[in-house]
Amino acid sequence: MSTTTTTPGNATDAAVDLSDLVAAGTAALNDGDLRLALDKFEAVVAAFPDRPEGHNNLGALYSSIGDFAKAEQCFDLVLALLPDNANVHYNRGVVRSRLEKFDAAREDFSAVLAANPNDPDTLNNLGVANYMQGHLDTARGFFSRALTAKPDYANALLNQVDLECTAGNFSRGVQLCEEFLTGHNDIDVRRKHLDLLSSGCREALAKASRVAESILVVEQQNETVRAELGRITQAQAVWADTEAGRI
Numbered sequence: 001m002s003t004t005t006t007t008p009g010n011a012t013d014a015a016v017d018l019s020d021l022v023a024a025g026t027a028a029l030n031d032g033d034l035r036l037a038l039d040k041f042e043a044v045v046a047a048f049p050d051r052p053e054g055h056n057n058l059g060a061l062y063s064s065i066g067d068f069a070k071a072e073q074c075f076d077l078v079l080a081l082l083p084d085n086a087n088v089h090y091n092r093g094v095v096r097s098r099l100e101k102f103d104a105a106r107e108d109f110s111a112v113l114a115a116n117p118n119d120p121d122t123l124n125n126l127g128v129a130n131y132m133q134g135h136l137d138t139a140r141g142f143f144s145r146a147l148t149a150k151p152d153y154a155n156a157l158l159n160q161v162d163l164e165c166t167a168g169n170f171s172r173g174v175q176l177c178e179e180f181l182t183g184h185n186d187i188d189v190r191r192k193h194l195d196l197l198s199s200g201c202r203e204a205l206a207k208a209s210r211v212a213e214s215i216l217v218v219e220q221q222n223e224t225v226r227a228e229l230g231r232i233t234q235a236q237a238v239w240a241d242t243e244a245g246r247i
Contacts, residue, residue, distance in 0.1 A: 018048050022057065029061065037061060045074075052081040056088060059095075068095040086115040093125060102129045120150035127159055136167055154186040161192055170200065202239060208232050 025040030041061055044054035059074030075092035082088060093108030106129045112122045127142035143160035147153055157180050164173040177193035180186070212229035215222060 018044060018051060018054070021047070022053065025057065025061075034061070034065060050081070052078045052085075052088075055081075056091075059091065063091070063095050068098040071095045072099065084115075086112045090122060090125075093122075093129075097125065097129055097132075100132070102133050105129045118145075118149045120146045120153050120156065123149060124153065124156040124159065127156065127163075131159065131163055131166075136163055139163055152184045152186075154180075154184070154189050157186075157189060158192055161196075165196070170196065174200070202236075205232055205236050205239075209236070 021040055021044045025037045025044065028034075028036035028040060038058075038061060041054065041058040044051070045058055048054050055074045055077040059071045059078065062068070062071035062074060072092060072095045075088055075095065078088045079085065079092065089108040089111040093105045093112070096102075096105035096108060106126060109122050109126045109129065112119060113126070116122065123142045123146035127139045127146065130136075130139035130142060140160065140163055143156050143163065146156040147160070150156070157176060161173040161176050164170070164176065174193065174196050177189055177196065180189055181193065209229065209232045212225050212232060215225045216229065219225065
């Protein structure tokens with residue numbers, strides 16, 4: 001879901017003025033003139049404080065420039081006028097998440113789900129809000145539901161992988177990537193898969209090194225293990241040089 005620019009359908013002079021201001025703000029936004037767009041949308045709110053589209057457009061603009069506190073205030077005003085508008089609840093939920101107001105964000109996203117029970121973006125955002133609060137089982141359920149609603153939803157899949165790694169289920173994270181990639185070719189998931197496998201290789205090399213060293217403490221003349229340790233050490237050195245940019 002995203003915010004939309006809405007103009008009224010009547011033909012009064014006030015409506016024409018409102019339409020002109022909104023059109024001017026939208027044109028400035030499309031031209032990349034954020035200052036002018038902000039001026040126009042603020043003028044809409046000043047001239048028509050009881051029109052929800054003015055507050056909504058201003059909130060969307062504040063959100064796009066990263067002023068999430070002001071965006072939240074704008075969406076508050078829209079919802080005071082349109083309390084059951086799922087789209088605005090979604091947008092306020094997004095900015096509340098950015099402000100780390102996760103309890104409030106969950107309330108907004110839950111309001112969206114009441115109207116759209118299988119909306120994948122809302123399910124994903126509920127997963128993120130719960131994940132950030134440490135509610136991993138609940139978050140896992142929302143990510144799973146988002147992927148059921150939209151099987152190629154790479155962002156939800158990546159969030160679920162991060163969750164599993166946070167929970168210590170590294171192998172499950174790898175498995176999720178592999179299962180997703182059997183049916184969907186997504187470059188971000190492929191990068192994540194590679195990162196997980198590479199991390200696993202480094203951990204395996206470190207563990208193998210410790211095991212080899214423990215054997216050599218007891219069997220100092222075990223040339224097979226000593227040679228294996230040499231290969232492990234060489235691989236670790238190459239990896240370290242690659243990461244440092246020396247290769």
